Amino acid sequence: xxxxxxxxxxxxxxxxxxxxxxxxxxxxxxxxxxxxxxxxxxxxxxxxxxxxxxxxxxxxxxxxxxxxxxxxxxxxxxxxxxxxxxxxxxxxxxxxxxxxxxxxxxxxxxxxxxxxxxxxxxxxxxxxxxxxxxxxxxxxxxxxxxxxxxxxxxxxxxxxxxxxxxxxxxxxxxxxxxxxxxxxxxxxxxxxxxxxxxxxxxxxxxxxxxxxxxxxxxxxxxxxxxxxxxxxxxxxxxxxxxxxxxxxxxxxxxxxxxxxxxxxxxxxxxxxxxxxxxxxxxxxxxxxxxxxxxxxxxxxxxxxxxxxxxxxxxxxxxxxxxxxxxxxxxxxxxxxxxxxxxxxxxxxxxxxxxxxxxxxxxxxxxxxxxxxxxxxxxxxx
Amino acid sequence: xxxxxxxxxxxxxxxxxxxxxxxxxxxxxxxxxxxxxxxxxxxxxxxxxxxxxxxxxxxxxxxxxxxxxxxxxxxxxxxxxxxxxxxxxxxxxxxxxxxxxxxxxxxxxxxxxxxxxxxxxxxxxxxxxxxxxxxxxxxxxxxxxxxxxxxxxxxxxxxxxxxxxxxxxxxxxxxxxxxxxxxxxxxxxxxxxxxxxxxxxxxxxxxxxxxxxxxxxxxxxxxxxxxxxxxxxxxxxxxxxxxxxxxxxxxxxxxxxxxxxxxxxxxxxxxxxxxxxxxxxxxxxxxxxxxxxxxxxxxxxxxxxxxxxxxxxxxxxxxxxxxxxxxxxxxxxxxxxxxxxxxxxxxxxxxxxxxxxxxxxxxxxxxxxxxxxxxxxxxxx
Numbered sequence: 001x002x003x004x005x006x007x008x009x010x011x012x013x014x015x016x017x018x019x020x021x022x023x024x025x026x027x028x029x030x031x032x033x034x035x036x037x038x039x040x041x042x043x044x045x046x047x048x049x050x051x052x053x054x055x056x057x058x059x060x061x062x063x064x065x066x067x068x069x070x071x072x073x074x075x076x077x078x079x080x081x082x083x084x085x086x087x088x089x090x091x092x093x094x095x096x097x098x099x100x101x102x103x104x105x106x107x108x109x110x111x112x113x114x115x116x117x118x119x120x121x122x123x124x125x126x127x128x129x130x131x132x133x134x135x136x137x138x139x140x141x142x143x144x145x146x147x148x149x150x151x152x153x154x155x156x157x158x159x160x161x162x163x164x165x166x167x168x169x170x171x172x173x174x175x176x177x178x179x180x181x182x183x184x185x186x187x188x189x190x191x192x193x194x195x196x197x198x199x200x201x202x203x204x205x206x207x208x209x210x211x212x213x214x215x216x217x218x219x220x221x222x223x224x225x226x227x228x229x230x231x232x233x234x235x236x237x238x239x240x241x242x243x244x245x246x247x248x249x250x251x252x253x254x255x256x257x258x259x260x261x262x263x264x265x266x267x268x269x270x271x272x273x274x275x276x277x278x279x280x281x282x283x284x285x286x287x288x289x290x291x292x293x294x295x296x297x298x299x300x301x302x303x304x305x306x307x308x309x310x311x312x313x314x315x316x317x318x319x320x321x322x323x324x325x326x327x328x329x330x331x332x333x334x335x336x337x338x339x340x341x342x343x344x345x346x347x348x349x350x351x352x353x354x355x356x357x358x359x360x361x362x363x364x365x366x367x368x369x370x371x372x373x374x375x376x377x378x379x380x381x
Numbered sequence: 382x383x384x385x386x387x388x389x390x391x392x393x394x395x396x397x398x399x400x401x402x403x404x405x406x407x408x409x410x411x412x413x414x415x416x417x418x419x420x421x422x423x424x425x426x427x428x429x430x431x432x433x434x435x436x437x438x439x440x441x442x443x444x445x446x447x448x449x450x451x452x453x454x455x456x457x458x459x460x461x462x463x464x465x466x467x468x469x470x471x472x473x474x475x476x477x478x479x480x481x482x483x484x485x486x487x488x489x490x491x492x493x494x495x496x497x498x499x500x501x502x503x504x505x506x507x508x509x510x511x512x513x514x515x516x517x518x519x520x521x522x523x524x525x526x527x528x529x530x531x532x533x534x535x536x537x538x539x540x541x542x543x544x545x546x547x548x549x550x551x552x553x554x555x556x557x558x559x560x561x562x563x564x565x566x567x568x569x570x571x572x573x574x575x576x577x578x579x580x581x582x583x584x585x586x587x588x589x590x591x592x593x594x595x596x597x598x599x600x601x602x603x604x605x606x607x608x609x610x611x612x613x614x615x616x617x618x619x620x621x622x623x624x625x626x627x628x629x630x631x632x633x634x635x636x637x638x639x640x641x642x643x644x645x646x647x648x649x650x651x652x653x654x655x656x657x658x659x660x661x662x663x664x665x666x667x668x669x670x671x672x673x674x675x676x677x678x679x680x681x682x683x684x685x686x687x688x689x690x691x692x693x694x695x696x697x698x699x700x701x702x703x704x705x706x707x708x709x710x711x712x713x714x715x716x717x718x719x720x721x722x723x724x725x726x727x728x729x730x731x732x733x734x735x736x737x738x739x740x741x742x743x744x745x746x747x748x749x750x751x752x753x754x755x756x757x758x759x760x761x762x
Binding site: 009010011012013014016030032033034036041102103108127128129130132133134135136137138139140141142238248249250251277306307308309310324325 | 390391392393394395397411413414415417422483484489508509510511513514515516517518519520521522523619629630631632658687688689690691705706
C-alpha cells in the first residue's frame with residue numbers, strides 16, 4: 001500500500017491553478033501541496049500513468065513551479081549573482097537548469113531559468129520561496145531590479161508523442177527547438193512561452209500560459225491536439241524521473257546539500273568571471289572534497305512502495321546515511337532509488353542495508369545512475 | 382459539504398513533525414501542508430473540536446510554525462531591521478507578535494518572535510519561507526549574524542482549562558506568566574520553552590520542544606497532565622480564531638497587503654528610532670491613507686461551509702473585493718468572516734453581496750471585529 005492519507009484544504013490559504021477546474025473535470029483524484037498551491041499528482045493509477053508517459057504522451061498541471069520574474073536595468077547582473085552558472089553564456093531565448101546557492105554553497109532551489117530579454121529572467125521554482133530569497137538579497141544589493149511573481153502558469157507535455165502534439169499546436173518550429181531553448185508565441189490569441197524542457201527523461205515541452213484567465217481554454221486546446229496521439233492528464237512520474245536520475249528538490253537535495261554532494265557539478269561554471277553567492281564556499285568544498293555523496297541504489301527483494309520518510313541506510317549495524325527516494329520500476333523490475341552516504345560507501349557495488357519504516361531491513365547495493373540510459377535501447381514494455 | 386479532497390503524500394519531500402506518530406495514534410484524520418510539513422487539522426469533527434476548545438482544553442501539533450533562529454553579535458540589530466516593532470522594548474524572556482515587512486511595506490510573514498538572549502531570537506513562522514528572506518537580507522547587510530532553523534517543535538495547549546494543565550506540568554510559575562512572556566525549563570529532563578501565547582482567543586500556552594527525538598514523550602506527558610481536565614488532541618479552530626478576529630497569513634493577509642489595510646496598525650511602533658525594511662513605504666502609506674481595508678462581515682442565510690477560494694464581494698453588480706475567510710459560528714449562530722473592500726465600503730452597516738463558488742449569491746453586511754469580545758460575557762454554549 002502506498003502511504004496515502006486524507007488531507008483537507010481548509011480555508012483559502014492554498015492557491016489553486018488556472019487549470020484546477022480542468023483537472024477536476026478530468027478526474028484528478030490526488031493533490032499534494034507544493035509552493036503553497038494544490039498540485040494534481042494522480043488521475044488514475046501511478047503505474048498506469050508511468051506506462052502512458054513511456055509509450056504515449058501526458059499533460060501535467062505544473063503551475064506549482066511558481067515563477068520569479070527579475071527585471072530592471074541590473075537584472076542580468078543580479079540574476080547572475082544568484083547562481084554558479086555563467087549567465088553570460090545564456091542567450092535571450094535560451095534557458096538553463098540552475099541551482100540557486102546560499103553563502104555556504106547550500107542549494108536553496110533548482111529552477112529552470114529562462115532569459116526572455118537582456119534584463120528579463122524567469123525562474124520556475126521548486127518547493128521553496130526563492131521569491132523571498134531573491135527579494136531579500138536585493139534589499140542591500142544596491143542594484144536596480146524589480147522582483148515579483150508574474151501571471152505565468154506552466155503545463156508539461158511529456159512522452160514520445162509530445163513532439164507531434166507540439167507540432168500540431170505550434171507548427172514545425174518546435175522540431176528545431178533545441179533542448180532548453182524556447183520561443184514566445186500565441187495559440188488562438190492565448191499568450192504562451194514554449195520550452196523544450198521537462199521532468200520526465202522523455203521528450204517533452206513546457207507551455208507557460210501568460211494569462212491566468214485562459215487556463216481552461218489552453219488546457220482543452222492541448223487535449224484536442226493530443227487526442228490523435230492518445231494524450232491523457234497525469235501527474236509527474238516519480239518512477240520515470242528516478243529511472244532518469246532526476247532529483248527532486250526537498251527530498252533528494254535540500255539547503256543542507258551542495259552540488260558536489262548530489263552530482264550536479266556541471267551546474268558550476270568554473271570559468272565564470274563574475275562573483276556569485278556561494279562562490280567561496282563551493283571553491284573550498286571542491287578543493288577539500290565532499291564527505292558524503294548521493295548515490296544510486298538498488299534494493300533487493302519484493303516490490304516496494306515509495307518511501308514517505310527518509311529511510312536509514314546502514315552498514316554493519318550503524319546508520320551511515322539516508323534513502324531520499326526509492327520506488328519500484330516496473331520496466332526494470334527492480335527497486336531503485338537514491339541514498340546519501342559517506343564517500344567511503346559511495347563506490348558502485350558497495351553493500352548497504354536499508355531500514356524501511358514499518359517493513360524492516362533489506363539488502364541494497366550502490367549502483368551507477370541513471371538507471372535508464374537515454375542512449376541505450378531499453379525495452380519500453 | 383466542506384471542500385474535502387484526497388491528497389497524497391508522495392515521496393519524502395514533505396516533513397513530518399516529532400509528534401507525527403502520536404497524532405496518528407490519537408486518530409488524526411486530516412492533514413494539510415504548511416511550511417512544507419504535514420499539519421494535523423482534524424481528529425474528529427471540526428465543530429465538536431471547536432466546542433471542546435471553548436469548554437475544555439485542546440492539544441495541537443503546530444510544528445509547522447517552523448523556527449528561524451537568529452544569533453551572532455549583531456543579531457539584535459539585524460532582527461530589529463526586519464520588523465516595524467521596536468525590539469528595544471522586547472526584554473529577554475519576552476515575546477512579541479510581529480510582522481516581517483518587505484521594502485514596499487507588504488507583509489512577508491507574521492511570526493511570534495521570542496527573545497531568548499540579548500542577541501538570540503526565534504521567529505515562529507507562518508506559511509512562507511521567512512528563513513530564506515532573512516538569509517537573503519543578511520547577504521549584503523554587513524552584519525555578523527547566523528540564521529538557521531534550530532531543532533524546535535512547538536505544541537499549543539489552548540482552552541479555559543489550559544492554565545490548570547500548564548500548572549500541573551510546570552508549577553505555579555505559569556500563573557504569573559504574562560501574555561507573550563516565556564520561560565525556559567525542563568520536563569522530566571525534556572528541554573522546553575513555555576510561552577503564554579496561542580491562536581485561539583482562549584487562554585493558552587505554547588510548549589516549544591527543544592529536542593526532536595523526545596516528541597512522543599512530551600506529547601504523552603501533556604496528555605497525562607491534561608486527562609483530569611478532559612484534554613484532547615485537535616487541530617486549530619478556524620471558527621474560534623475568526624470569532625476572535627485573528628488573521629490567517631496566506632488567506633487574510635499576504636505580501637500584497639500592509640498592516641494598515643488589515644488592521645494591524647499596532648504592529649508599527651511609530652517612535653522606533655532604528656531603521657527597518659519597509660519604513661519609508663509604511664510612512665507614505667500611512668500618510669496617504671489606504672485604499673482598501675479588511676473588514677468583518679456577516680453573511681445572511683443558512684449555515685455556510687468554510688470558503689476554499691476567495692469569494693467575490695460585490696456592490697451593485699460590480700466585484701469590489703474578496704472574502705478571505707468565512708465560516709459558520711455555532712455559538713453566534715451566524716456566518717462570519719472577513720473581506721477586503723475599498724474604504725468606501727468599509728463602514729459597519731454597509732451592504733454587500735457575496736458570490737460563493739458553486740452556491741450562489743448571498744447578502745452580507747460589514748460589521749465590527751472581533752465577533753466575540755474577550756471582555757464581554759458571551760454564552761459559551
